[in-house]
Each structure stands twice: as C-alpha cells, then as structure tokens.
Amino acid sequence: MIRFENVSKRYPDGTLAVDGLDFEVGDGELVTLVGPSGCGKTTTMKMVNRLVEPTGGRILLDGRDITTVAAVALRRGIGYVIQHGGLFPHRTVLDNTATVPALLGWKRAAARARAAELLELVGLDPAVFGSRYPDQLSGGQRQRVGVARALAADPPVLLMDEPFAAVDPVVRERLQSEFLALQAQVRKTVLFVTHDIEEAVRLGDRMAVYGAGRIEQYDSPAAVLGDPASPYVAEFVGADRGLKRLSVTAITPADLDRAPLLRLGEPAAPAAAALGAQGARWAVVLDADGAPHGWVPAADLARGGTVADHTRRMPARVPLGAPLKQALSTMLQHDAGWVAVVDGDRFAGVLTPAALHEALRRSVRAGVPVESVS
Template structure:
C-alpha cells in the first residue's frame, strides 16, 4: 500500500517568493490497485509522483510504503525496488533489448539464467516474441514496441510498486490502445501497485481503480472513476471530465449493476396465469426459468394472445436471441441492443443462471440515479 500524508513541496523563486507546487496531499492506494493522477499542466501531479521515490525531496509530509516511512530507506535501494516509466522511454541505444530489460535485475545480482527467464516472461506478456526481439537493439523496433519494452523494463526486478509518468502519451492512438490493454492485463496478473500520471480522462477511467484530480497543487477529488463521473465534486472537476461524462460511464458500469429483477415463471405455469403476471408487471414478456433458476427463454404477450390461453408456459417458450453477461459493460450491452433493435436483454451468468434483465430504461435510470460502481464496491 502507498500512503501520502500531508505531502507538500515548496519552491523559492529568484525573487524570494514561495511557490507551493504540491499542497498537503493525502491519499491511500491499496496494494494491487492502479491510481491515476489527472489534472492540467502545472497542477502538481508529476511532482507528487516523483516525491514517492524521492527523485524530488518533499518539503513536508510523509510517503509510506506498506506502513514504512520512505525517508528511512536508502535512496538507491528505494528506487531499485520501485519501477519507473517515463514518456520518453529512455532505452539505452547501445544495449540489446534483453540488456535493457534486465539492467536492474543485473544490478541486484541476478544470474544470467534468471535474467533471461524474466525477460522472456515479460516479453510474452506484451505480445513480443522473445526469440525474435531479445537480441535486437532499440533502433530496430518501432515506437510502440519500444514503449512496451520501457514498461516491462520497470517490471523486470519484480518490484511491488510501479510509477508511470504519462507512459503512453507519445504513442499513436492505435498502438496506445493496444499497449493500454496489454498493460492492464499484465497488471491484473502481476498485481502491482501502480501510480500513473496522465492527461487523458479516457485513459484514467479505463485503467484506474482510483483517480486523483489535482488543481494548483491541491488534491481536489479522489474517487473510483465511476463515482468521479457520476458525482464530480465541483465545476472544475465537472469541466475536466467533460460534458459527455455520462456516456463515459457506459465503459465502467456493468450489466449486473443496471439490471432489474422482474418476476419469472416456471414452464408449468398455465398461460392464463402467465398473462396475469405480465399484466401485473405491465410487461410484454415473461422470462421462464427451471427449478435451478437457469434461463430457458421467454414467452410474449403477443404469442399467448394469438394462440389462446390454453396450455402452459413451456409450450410457448422462445429462446433468447441475445443476452448480457453480468460483467459486460453498458457500452457493449447498448451496442448489442441497437444492433438487434432490442429494448431489453436477460442477464445470464456463465452457468446459465438468470440474474435479471437490463433494458434501455433501466440503464437510463441507473445513470441518472446518482449510484456508482465505486459506491457499490465500497459497500
């Protein structure tokens, strides 16, 4: 865990004026989470990042790593155990890719076999063939490939903490999305604690477990990205996240969050009773499940009316043409709905269990309700 306690940095200008670049910042980043620092240029986010590994010395306040004050740790030892990635990458041109990746492990005394195994493992995680690339030099790689090497080099010594200063900012949009996806999967697999500086709100909500918004050296809001979008603390945050912040939430909210749980029926329910149940719910359809709550399909009011109310619900069951998994984001869900001209979809888990349904109305209700995934996860 990383904890900042009233962290501040003050500079003295040539005319003697004091400038507070970072002003009493306090926050906690849980082990294995990604926290993204956001804010306009000069807001203090990069200075705060650099104070964590003491590239910049704090004027006051403390940085704690797993409860230990970093001022009591030797600077060289501290930096060797905190990975650091910058936008400019900084690969050594006269070293091979393998040598670049393993520079810190070699300084830590790792043997050649262990270094090679680590480099091979990390190269595979970013979709670069170790046999093809390890013996190459940086000039023989594209910009996107070099950026991948810069990221995994910071992970080579298996440091528990990774600091990243706009690591994907210089990469073109196509490669940036690919690298972001690879990094996110790698972080979830390795469970590193990451603090990342970014200027991109879309990147922040895509990657961050928590987002910290800075302004003029102060921490303005620190929240789960969905909470940040749902309830900006003030006009500055609202303007920073953008007028389309509600649409951005579609990537964060899952089908299971926006699902409702209308009544269901068993196959043996008489059709007249099924019609009455739909009348009670003012619904045009009714989901049919078995005794284990597995979704079998649905019956519609129209089908019952056209065939009469004799028989049981199982006689008129239609299979679902599409469904949503509980962890699918609402952007995917709405895309499916619009593609198939559907107004609703059942939410069904991997075992076929019926969890409810998501509709265009339920999505709109959730987004306007003030609820957020951050609130739900904290509870």
C-alpha cells in the same frame, strides 16, 4: 501501501508545486492522477521514488518513511514507466528488460530468463523480439518493453508517467486493455499519471483529480463522474460525464432480457411453431454446450430442415461484466438491435438499447459503480 501525509513541494524560486497532499493508495490498487499540465501530478509521483524530494510532510511506503531508505535502493525496488518506454537505445530488448535484476546482482542467466518471462507476459515473443533494438520496434512495442522492464524485479509498486501518451489512439486503447489484463494478473500498487480524463476513468480503481497543486477529489471514477465534489471537478470531467459512466458501469445479470432459445439440431418446423406460440420473431441458437452459435428468424424456420440450416452468424456479443460502453459500441458497429451477453462460453441473455439506457440511468442515480469493470 503508499501514504501521503501533508506532503508539499516548494522549489527554491518559491513555486509551490504540491500543497498538503493527504491520501493513501491501497495494496494492489491502481490510482490515476489526472489534471491539467502543471497541476503537480507528476511531481507527486516523482516524490515517491525521490526523483523529486518533498519539502514538507512524509511519504510512507508499506509503512516505512521513504527518506529512511537510500534513494538508489528505493528506486531499484519501484517499477518506473515513462513515455516512449525510456529504453536504452544501445541495448537489446532482452537486456533492456533485464536491467534492474542485473543491477540487483542477479546472475546474467537468471536476469535474462526473468526478462524473457516478462516479455512473454506483455505479449512479445522473446525469440522474435529479444535480440532487437528499440529503434526496431513500434511505439506500442517499446511501451510494452518498458512495462516488462518495470516488472522485472517484481516490485510491489509501479509508477507510470503518461506511458501511453505518445502513441496513436488505436494503439493507446489496445495498450490500455492489455495493461488492465496484466494488472489483473500481477496486482501491483500503481500510481498512473495522465492528463486524459477518459484514460483516468477507464484504468483507475480510484482517481485523484488535481487542481493547482492540490487534490480536488479522490474517489472511484464512477463516484467522481456521478457526484463531482466541486464546480471545478464538474467542469474538468466534462458535461458529458453521464456518458463517460458507460466506461465504468458493468453489465450485470439484472440488466439482461431473456430470449427464446433453440438448439442447433432441433427440427425447424416444431421450433417455428413454438416461437409462433410465444409471439417471438427470432431466437438465439445454442450449441450442445450452451454456447451461443447464432440466431435465427422465426420466418426462416418454416422452410423445414433443422434449426442449423437457417442459423445466422451473431457477431454482436460481449462478456458479462463488460462496460456498457463496449456493449453500445458493439451494437453500433454491427447495426444490431441487441447484443448477446456471454458468461464465459455460455449464453447469459441479451442486452437491448432500452436495458442499457436503464442501467446507465440507475448508475447515475446511484452515484456509485454497479460493478468494478476492466
């Protein structure tokens, strides 16, 4: 979808901002550009919509040289999201979101209907937020409106310039999660600029690690963390890159341990005897549909009644395919010795600290992601 062919940018004072960029962003791929301030990542992104004109090489968008397209027309066909959302303060949220369709000549009713649809998509009720102005929104809400506006004309490409940098860490993590869920639905081709290695690792299908005006490594986050291409990349991603792989290594069925299983309606005494024969001290309790309802200590079942009478809550659970980081965080949050893993609504198995450690070691040894995760 986007191809850079030996692209450079030199300013009149002789400053070489980017030098000889050669890389490609596939259709529907989210690529993060990460590096220190002044390394050329934002210049790279702005050359795609010609806010900055390259001085050498070519940029192809869906096979077409962008210099053959009028700059204004090119920009109207590319979504653009910046810090704080870049909203017009004098326009309502609905009218801000409808900006590009209106510029493209859509009828007002159609543009506003599309804006309302996109606000729903990013989790903002248009009936509640549509008539508000940007200064009546929180920072996170403004960023959601900025994303909705960028998507309003259904562009194939999104350019995102540190869009979540100006919000607090809690809101930032939530926005990242929401954006990943949104990207899974809309599958846009995205260039995402960030200075935060954690954000680049979490969001990117691939990541470009910048040095001074050049890309030092372009690969999947797991490969960059597992096999840095140079001492510079190793230093930039950090000595704790093995731990960072927790964010890009998914829980798979092979990582799970089987657990003793009981049903809610079972009589307690026979269940206790069955667990005793297995040498099990606890069991996962399933409901009639096979979903985990809770867990029960074997010792409690000796008091009689049914399994349901003794079942305890099981807050420590994560979905199959979630990153190992989520599983570890859940264990620590609930002071749990294991987490239940669910596949949809059904119980898939349990993940123990030992199994988590082995999954991470296997991922580091492989140097590639076990699964793609969101």
